[in-house]
Amino acid sequence: MAASETIQKTIYVGAFAHCVSLTDLEVCEKGAIGVDEGGVIRFVERNGGNGIGAVKEKGGKEWDAAKIVEVKDGFFFPGFVDTHTHAPQHPNTGLFGKTTLLDWLDTYTFPLESSFSDLQKAKRIYSNFVSRTLSNGTTTCAYYATKHVPATNLLADICLARGQRALVGRVCMNMLSPEYYRDESVESAVKDSRECIEYARSIDPKGDIVNPIITPRFAPSCTADCLSALGQLAKETQAHIQTHISENKSEIALVAELFPDSKSYTDVYNTASLLTPKTILAHAVHLSQEERKTIKEKQAKIAHCPASNTALTSGCCPVRELLNEGLTIGLGTDVSGGFSPSILEQVRQAIWVSRFVAMQSPSVSSPNDAAKLSTTEALYLATRGGAAVVGLEDKIGGFEVGKEFDAQMVRLGSVPKEGEVTGGFEEAGGPVDVFNWESLEERVEKWVYSGDDRNCVGVWVRGRLVHRTGRFEA
Amino acid sequence: MAASETIQKTIYVGAFAHCVSLTDLEVCEKGAIGVDEGGVIRFVERNGGNGIGAVKEKGGKEWDAAKIVEVKDGFFFPGFVDTHTHAPQHPNTGLFGKTTLLDWLDTYTFPLESSFSDLQKAKRIYSNFVSRTLSNGTTTCAYYATKHVPATNLLADICLARGQRALVGRVCMNMLSPEYYRDESVESAVKDSRECIEYARSIDPKGDIVNPIITPRFAPSCTADCLSALGQLAKETQAHIQTHISENKSEIALVAELFPDSKSYTDVYNTASLLTPKTILAHAVHLSQEERKTIKEKQAKIAHCPASNTALTSGCCPVRELLNEGLTIGLGTDVSGGFSPSILEQVRQAIWVSRFVAMQSPSVSSPNDAAKLSTTEALYLATRGGAAVVGLEDKIGGFEVGKEFDAQMVRLGSVPKEGEVTGGFEEAGGPVDVFNWESLEERVEKWVYSGDDRNCVGVWVRGRLVHRTGRFEA
CATH class of the missing domain: 2.30.40.10 (Urease, subunit C, domain 1)
Structure with missing residues (x-):
């Protein structure tokens, strides 16, 4: 319509x-x-x-x-801004059991995402998911798609046709992913990503509704040269970037193991020139003080995904603290790590997570009020905060x-x-x-x-x- | 119908x-x-x-x-069993701001509850709330009403007419409550409670649908002699009992101050003969090992109210631990400390709370799986667990x-x-x-x-x- x-x-x-x-x-x-x-x-x-x-x-x-x-x-x-979600994982919403991030990916995520070589299936799932997010008041959404170029372009088509502002990202992953679902080489990863960037820009030249976003899945899925090549691509195309950071402790340990020369998870991305004012970093649960400083200096943005972090037991992001430090933060549904496509639900979940942070505070016998997000603050993250995360703070919110x-x-x-x-x-x-x-x-x-x-x-x-x-x- | x-x-x-x-x-x-x-x-x-x-x-x-x-x-x-909720607080659902238990009572709860002297208003609110709980699949509900006898009896009438199994309790409070909303004396508290017990038994003599429940609001609202008189009334009438216990730390400190001779919050109720196999204790967030032992020995039951505990920053009840110790536990919506009349929402919230307990575990770098409630366990609490809490384990669940x-x-x-x-x-x-x-x-x-x-x-x-x-x- x-x-x-x-x-x-x-x-x-x-x-x-x-x-x-x-x-x-x-x-x-x-x-x-x-x-x-x-x-x-x-x-x-x-x-x-x-x-x-x-x-x-x-x-x-x-x-x-x-x-x-x-x-x-x-x-x-x-309208709400969803700063981080995975459209192809929509059919897995609510399915996670007691898994945590790394086994969850193998059990639920990779088998489903890999099936998006089937365009008919992709169309059904993407069309339905855009209906879901729109029906929940999401007027702008940063989407992870899959590694498949045609299906990713189809998602861009759907968002444009339906009139939902979207950042649409083809997922890059050339390491530690299953044989059946990975980029064959750095070159093919860059080539395929470029193709999706060009496609999105061809269907919406002014980028009023649809824009491309470069999407290295997360550090453990990409070799250092792949990350650097994507950083280079971002520079060349001036495109947005999205990835995950510091979601759970095993993942952080894995990154330290895979990138022994890096000072931190954040440093991995910084080294690859992936931290820019147009970068969205999802989760950011366990960042060190130094990492937060780097992210702030680089003006990269943060997508807080409270429902997902709780469901997968990833941790409690200390959002109020990050806000006090001047970081730019929005909310993300992170379907299907997150169990709901609704940003209104994330508003609530962000408030609950902040209350858990308040209750964890070791130095106080009563909950630490300073850690709590108010209703207004959570609504701000859902609108103006999110707008700033996707670079639309002058246009919406x-x-x-x-x-x-x-x-x-x-x-x-x-x-x-x-x-x-x-x-x-x-x-x-x-x-x-x-x-x-x-x-x-x-x-x-x-x-x-x-x-x-x-x-x-x-x-x-x-x-x-x-x-x-x-x-x-x- | x-x-x-x-x-x-x-x-x-x-x-x-x-x-x-x-x-x-x-x-x-x-x-x-x-x-x-x-x-x-x-x-x-x-x-x-x-x-x-x-x-x-x-x-x-x-x-x-x-x-x-x-x-x-x-x-x-x-059908779901709601083991703890406050029907008169229904209009305050979603209104709590950043308050915690004791200031929340003064700000939101007492002014609304006191207005139930108006039977017309009581009818509108109670009828609507029973519609809400039924529409969410709640087939049995343990209701707090207010201190007013006519309005409490009206709630019993409504539950019987609509066919929802209910424990309906007139609230007793003769201390630390506002002047405008308290029992005038121990005698009047007992007399009014007895009147509600007799009324419920007169409209449903076999107790198939509606049963009375003796309801001292919580220890800080009742003098020791009032609690003992209600314990005596329970013995005499063989009625159910419901009250709150160990919800937040300031409340526990207040109880210690008000009852200096008691060993613990649990001991206050035990001394008053209020811990029986027909007793429902709501919250039980911060119980000591000894208190849990007493509750188990007395075969009293626990209503876990996760949404409320999170919203009011009361704390994270370690439910998995309590289950391991053999306590009998159900779920409670605790409207309007809780923000939802749905037990299905409590199933989710119980899972989130258990995940926060898992993430708080100080000795592990990854979340403590043993603290997590599975989906099945949470559904058990919502059905069979709740049935056991209200004494219907042989009939429903x-x-x-x-x-x-x-x-x-x-x-x-x-x-x-x-x-x-x-x-x-x-x-x-x-x-x-x-x-x-x-x-x-x-x-x-x-x-x-x-x-x-x-x-x-x-x-x-x-x-x-x-x-x-x-x-x-x-």
Whole structure:
């Protein structure tokens, strides 16, 4: 439905909420956001109580014929940014048992990913996964694909057609991967990666929606010369880079063994020129102080993947500390290490992980408040933080004049007067119970802790409607 | 719909799964469970491949006219047992900010609970909450109500009318509670509690569905003589008991201060004769070895509330250790300290908490596998474990001849051939993506990690259908 639709000047009317800084959530009960034909926000009105007419008048004559989209029992919220996920692993969501990273890869991941030589299968899985992420309000997503060029290009096609902003990465791995699923040589790894870069740039020359991203799986899967060749490719093409770092302790030990001359895991990537302002490092759970310093100096970014780190027992990333040190952080679903395609779920999981960090604090008998992420901070990571991780901090993440309108319409349920609900809660509005005495801040909190895709009834990217459910009423 | 419906002999046909022990999940692809007019399971057939006719024949002539209820893209699973929750706090679900237990009570809980003098309000909230718990597959629930007798009795009425097994407890608190919300005296606390016990027994004399439970809020809210009087009342009435124990460290310090002569938090309850085989102790996060020993000797039971303990930063209950020591444990949602009315969510949260315990283990560089709960173990806690906590281990928790049929019909989605889903995922079957190459074990795992109330399409208590959604097809 998305890409073919014409955009018309539109005013989004009703409540909205967004993070204006890491610690401040702005809520506005009666807002009006004017978006032009290019999907750019032209005005943000905070006192819409005087009615549509007044808003239109204030916007100027050109807004007379604007379309009105009103949110009733909910609010507009910026679209979510997923800074790290693996689209081909979608069918394995929820399957991990008691494995940890390295045996999980062999048991679950490699057999499935290798099957993406089958384009028909790739199409089914990728199409479904993009539907899933869109339906959860993800307007921008950094995707790992597989090593296969045609399937990776297909994922780029799908994202472009559906209108979801995406970084699409062909996975490189020429070492310690199964015989049946690895790059044959450094040359072929670079050649195939280049092909995917060129393809993505051919279908979306301005890179408004789809961009390529160079994707060495992680240090243990790549020889030093392969990493360096990919660093060189990044320099030459000015492409984004994504990889994993410091996810679990066995992996870190393995990297130390494989790269005995490197000072650290971070140093492996730095040596290969893979740490750039356009680099996304997923996990970053167990970084040393020195590694964090290097990452900050190189302006590389971090994708925090709390659900995955918990499910695979990788560790608790001390996010609040990393934020205090000035690192740039977003959230990643990391499907299928992560068990959910929803960034809203990651918002919750990031909060839980921060609470576990707070409870681990050895020096205090009560939990260390300074380690806790607040609801607002977690929402910031999900929107503005993520936008900065993918290099779109000037374009998305909040509702300001000049930004592009990437947003979701959130609708909440309403508890009936008599209370009882028969049948499913779908008809009653999903999982969030609003009694109608809650403030807008409280309704946002309720959404964060109880909400799911049922509450995400409409999703826009650059002003274009890319997803809607039956509860969306334009 | 529930209580008025007549039960007819019914055969539940299709896949089923249940825990046969703490570590064994039985899955059966082609099952048939025969349930009589009293809601009792009369046969469990594991080779239903020969068709309904053969099953009926095997059951005997009396099953000829039995109703057939078939599950298609899913399985039957035992109903969940919620061993600890606070029905009046339902409207505060998701509201807790960065508070911890003691300030959370003052900020959020007491003001709301005290308003249950308003019966109209109580009706709306209780009716809605019972709808919520039923819709999440909770067939048995241990409810805290408030201190108000009429509202507590109303909750018992609602549970009986809707057909949900319930322990309904009037909350006692004569100390350290706000002026506006406390028992005036020990005598009035006992009198009011007795009134609620008698009421519950008058509306359900056999106690098949509703039973009373004596409910001292927790040690800091009750004087020693109040606790002893309630212990005495329990002895006299043979009623169940529920309270909180060892939830967070400040609370434990407070108890030590308030009860200087007691050896421990556990000892406070033991001294008051409140530790019995019918006692449910919620939380039990920071118990000493000696306290655990006392609880085991007294055969008291434990309600593990992982979501709540994480949200309020109370601590990580070492559940696997408690299980190894032979304690009886179920799961509790602990709304609204807990942010979800779903026991399936608690299954996940119990697994996450156990993983955090595994990662905290100081002596190992890799996570301590022995601390991790498996999916099966967590499901056991949610069903048989919970059944034992509420004293129904002989009646519910699994599918065996002689047990009563407390069950949920779980239906999963199916990824379409082309993959793409437009509109919401409600129509496509909810949050679980099944590609149809998964084994039944894998489908159960997917449900555990991605499922929600959308997958719970029908719920039975004692063979009576007490909840159904639009996707239920009898």
